[in-house]
Amino acid sequence: MLDIKSLHKKYPSGPVALRGVDLTVHEGDLIALIGPSGAGKSTLIRCINRLVEPSSGQILMQGTDICQLNSGALRKARKKIGMIFQEYALVERLSVMENVLSGRLGYVSFYASLTRKFPRADITEALRLLDRVGLSDYIDTRADQLSGGQRQRVGICRALLQQPDFLLIDEPTASLDPKTSREIMRLITELVQERNIAAIINIHEVTLAEMYSKRVVGLKDGQIVYDQAAGGLTNEALTLIYGEEDWEANKTDSDDALHEEVI
Structure with missing residues (x-):
C-alpha cells in the first residue's frame, strides 16, 4: 500500500530531519512510530502527505509517487490520506x-x-x-x-x-490524561480495524504503542533503528531507540501513575 524509499529531509536553515528512511506499510497495518523528540517522527508523518516537502526519495502510495504529483493531483491524492492532528x-x-x-x-x-x-x-x-x-x-x-x-x-x-485508505495520526494523546489517552487509542484501533485501513501513529507513550498497535517502528536521528511486531520491545530495544536509561524503574513509575489516575 505504502512504500517509502530512501526518504531524506533537510530543512533550509536547520538540521537533517530524515536520513534515508525506508518503510513499507501493508493494508490493515497499524504502526506506532516512536522515538525521542527531534528524531524526525512528525516530519516523516507530514512528508507522506507533503505537508512537509521531502528533499529527496520516493513515497509510493499504491504505486503512485506522492513526491512527483503536481498541485491538482496532490489534492486528489490527499482525499484518501486522512490526517488527525495533535x-x-x-x-x-x-x-x-x-x-x-x-x-x-x-x-x-x-x-x-x-x-x-x-x-x-x-x-x-x-x-x-x-x-x-x-x-x-x-x-x-x-x-x-x-x-x-x-x-x-x-x-x-x-x-x-x-x-481514507490511509490514516496519519500525529501525537493523538499528547495533551490528554492517561485514562482519556487509552480511550482514544482504543477508539482509533477499533475504527481502523473496522474499516481495514492502514495507519501510522506518531506517539510518545511506549506503553500505549505496545498495547494498541500491530507493529512498532523506532526512529532515532532521522533513521529507522527498530521495526518489529508490537509486544517485543525489550530494554535493549528501548536503549537502542532512546539511549541509556533505567527502563524497569520507568516502567514501574508509569504503571503506578496510570493506576493512581484510574483510581
Whole structure:
C-alpha cells in the first residue's frame, strides 16, 4: 500500500530531519512510530502527505509517487490520506457537526462548501460516526466548548468522513490524561480495524504503542533503528531507540501513575 524509499529531509536553515528512511506499510497495518523528540517522527508523518516537502526519495502510495504529483493531483491524492492532528486543528467557532463535515470539502463543489450544503449521505455518515464515538449529544456544540478528548474524537470523525485508505495520526494523546489517552487509542484501533485501513501513529507513550498497535517502528536521528511486531520491545530495544536509561524503574513509575489516575 505504502512504500517509502530512501526518504531524506533537510530543512533550509536547520538540521537533517530524515536520513534515508525506508518503510513499507501493508493494508490493515497499524504502526506506532516512536522515538525521542527531534528524531524526525512528525516530519516523516507530514512528508507522506507533503505537508512537509521531502528533499529527496520516493513515497509510493499504491504505486503512485506522492513526491512527483503536481498541485491538482496532490489534492486528489490527499482525499484518501486522512490526517488527525495533535492540536486537533478544529475551527473553534464552528459546531461539532460542521467540523466533521469539513472532511468532505474535497468532494463537494465550491458553492456547497461555502453554503455548507452537504449531500444527505454525508450528513448521515457524519451522524453515524459521531454516534460511534459517543458525541451524538454534542452535534450543535461549538468546538471551543469541548474537552481535549472530545476534540480529538471530532478530529477522528472528520478524518474518517474523508473515507481514507490511509490514516496519519500525529501525537493523538499528547495533551490528554492517561485514562482519556487509552480511550482514544482504543477508539482509533477499533475504527481502523473496522474499516481495514492502514495507519501510522506518531506517539510518545511506549506503553500505549505496545498495547494498541500491530507493529512498532523506532526512529532515532532521522533513521529507522527498530521495526518489529508490537509486544517485543525489550530494554535493549528501548536503549537502542532512546539511549541509556533505567527502563524497569520507568516502567514501574508509569504503571503506578496510570493506576493512581484510574483510581
